[in-house]
Amino acid sequence: MSAPYASVNAFLGASLKRQLLLAYRRPVDTINPLLFFLLVVTLFPLGIGPEPAQLAEFAPGILWIVALLASLMAAEGMFRQDYEDGSLEQLLLAPQPLYLASLTYTAAHWLVTGLPLTLLSPLFATMLQLPVAALPVLMLSMLLGTAVLSLVGSIGAALTVSLKRGGMLISLIIVPLYIPVLIFAAGAVRFAAEGFDASPQLLLLAGMLSLAVALAPFAISAGLRISVDAG
Template sequence: MGRLLAACLRRQLLLAVRRPVEVVNPLVFFLLVVMLFPLGIGPDPRQLTEFAPAVLWIVALLATLLAVEGMFRGDFDDGTLEQLVLAPQPLFLPALTYVFAHWLLTGLPLTLLSPLFALMLQLPGKAIGTLMLSLLLGTAVLSLIGGIGAALTVGLKRGGILISLLIIPFYVPVLIFGSAAVQFAAAGNSAQPQLLVLGGMLSLAVALAPFAIAAGLRISVDAG
């Protein structure tokens, strides 16, 4: 069991190392959209400060959404997903590994780079710790939920925008509590309750999403 998980994780990371542009793309996307907001709102630092928590969180959400579509795409196209489905072990374990690898390659770098974006958007320094913590927990939930959408649509030739339609409604609670946490911190209040709620969502998602992902993958492999 451990061998399977280690092998899957190792393979996903190896693939990312061989094609690093797939890891960098969401980050560049994040940066680009962060640049768009001041252009749209205006350079007034007070206004930017006000919008920064929401902007940072929405952009992080969109960047994850963009990346999540490819979570199983390559494996489906070349047929290695079939081999995984036929493995004697239950499918939800490798599914969880794929999500974890995906989070390591998108959510975690986004979180680590977020202070830079926060400074560009004039987010008060005292909120940066909360921003990182909320993104750390929140992007993991986003990857897990996104994995369900990716698993359900990977067998479709015209997946594309469909996955956004399926997943964005489920992202609503994460966005609400994630951006609220940063807003609270920026206003000088404790964001602990919001972070705890995000932690709760993460626990629930870790417990349930792998099963939905496994079910989705089986259906998609069937369709292929």
């Protein structure tokens, strides 16, 4: 491996490690979205009634809407601390491409929100009476879908990090962009629950993920530059 690649790898590794360490030091930020997920999943049977058949019918949609909201909630604070203590500014001045740095932020965000949601989703799905046969598809759709949500959410977070009251704003600018993920991911789970083949939707989700991985870092880095310049 040639030297430039080694240094890029080292940079990626160090950056990711730093993000994860910061997340580890503030476990509340990781646990809160999961608790939020559990709370909202509890609300649905109380709101629409406990009949198992009815819950099972709504489960794909409920699970995905809640996953979307949990991811959105976590996205808001993604760059906040690094923006406030100036490390973001340092990062912009660093010689390493911001494209890669944005990817590590997103990866770290996904590892502490999307991945736990994916791993815990069978539990929540069982609470909502989703058929067991649909669980593999649910987990796969969560795995792919939450990664797209993290990438798209990072764009919103990067654009609003310098604003005092970015909370509502990030929902307004990001939720419309989440819609394709919601449609195909919930569609995949519904297909699986009804016993159909869900691979087309999963493949489309994988396609969205590829597109988002390729393009979103450009928007994230542009957003970070604008936010740091504005502040």
